[in-house]
Amino acid sequence: MFLSVRRLPHGGVLYELDSVESTNWFNIPAHRSKFLEHFGTEIVIKDRSFHVLVENVPISFVLDNQAALAEVKKKAGLKPRSIYRGRYIKPIARHNPGQPTAHIILTFGTKEGANHAIKHGLSIKGKKVYGRKLIQEPARCLKCHAFDGAHIAAECPQEHNTCGTCSNQHRTAACTITDQNHFRCKNCEVDSHAAWSCECPTFISKWESHKNRNKDAMNFVLTSMVRCLMPKMNMCTACSV
Numbered sequence: 001m002f003l004s005v006r007r008l009p010h011g012g013v014l015y016e017l018d019s020v021e022s023t024n025w026f027n028i029p030a031h032r033s034k035f036l037e038h039f040g041t042e043i044v045i046k047d048r049s050f051h052v053l054v055e056n057v058p059i060s061f062v063l064d065n066q067a068a069l070a071e072v073k074k075k076a077g078l079k080p081r082s083i084y085r086g087r088y089i090k091p092i093a094r095h096n097p098g099q100p101t102a103h104i105i106l107t108f109g110t111k112e113g114a115n116h117a118i119k120h121g122l123s124i125k126g127k128k129v130y131g132r133k134l135i136q137e138p139a140r141c142l143k144c145h146a147f148d149g150a151h152i153a154a155e156c157p158q159e160h161n162t163c164g165t166c167s168n169q170h171r172t173a174a175c176t177i178t179d180q181n182h183f184r185c186k187n188c189e190v191d192s193h194a195a196w197s198c199e200c201p202t203f204i205s206k207w208e209s210h211k212n213r214n215k216d217a218m219n220f221v222l223t224s225m226v227r228c229l230m231p232k233m234n235m236c237t238a239c240s241v
Helices: 020-027 029-036 066-076 111-120 201-212
Strands: 002-007 011-015 043-046 050-058 083-088 101-108 122-124 126-128 131-134 226-231
Touching: 011 020, 020 029, 029 043, 050 111, 050 122, 050 126, 066 083, 066 111, 066 122, 101 111, 111 131
Parallel strands: none
Antiparallel strands: 002 011, 011 226, 043 226, 050 101, 050 131, 083 101, 122 126
16 A cells, blocks of 8 residues: 655654555545554644645635635636635734735645646636745744754754844744844844745745756646645744745
8 A cells, every 4th residue: 555654854753645545545534443543642644735836816805704715616617625725924913014916825635636727717806817836945943943854943953042033032023123234034133034034045945956956847747646634833934936
């Protein structure tokens, strides 16, 4: 049934199955429960998903409104459960006053649905918008903010927390500084931008290098025979696109 297995950087485990039949076997709830009996209580099987970056979506589009997502799927001729969820890349609280559009990430349950959004676009709030395959950003530790990709916050060797906004020794979420002139980037050691900013020169350099290693970003060449097994955890992203 299993062809290979490997541990992922964030602690999950990726299993590769040998056939579509094996994949279908795992889609049966009773079979999943039986398989998970051999693991801890905090372990879940996460269905394979495909992330698409959709640009310039009207900000009046409410992503946690299932009826709104259903309307998008209906207009595109997609299956009912083809889009799992969506989120704005930049938190709504960080949108500029009067900003008409923003970029979102849609999570698809099938590669066919994801490819449809890439090739043909989607109609959202009366506007035709287009997607592209989401390339995972260079990994940044949310504790020390290093971009080396060698560790995550839970495994950070640094003893104290470094703020991603002002560079002082406290958690980013606890920072009270809102004036961008007082931001300070831990990586660049300069003022006027935060470590989480996509305008950060360190981030831009890492991002360009990352993109050059993923030049097939517009294409999906994916298999439906792979599933992820990972613990439940709170995933945090500080992207500011």
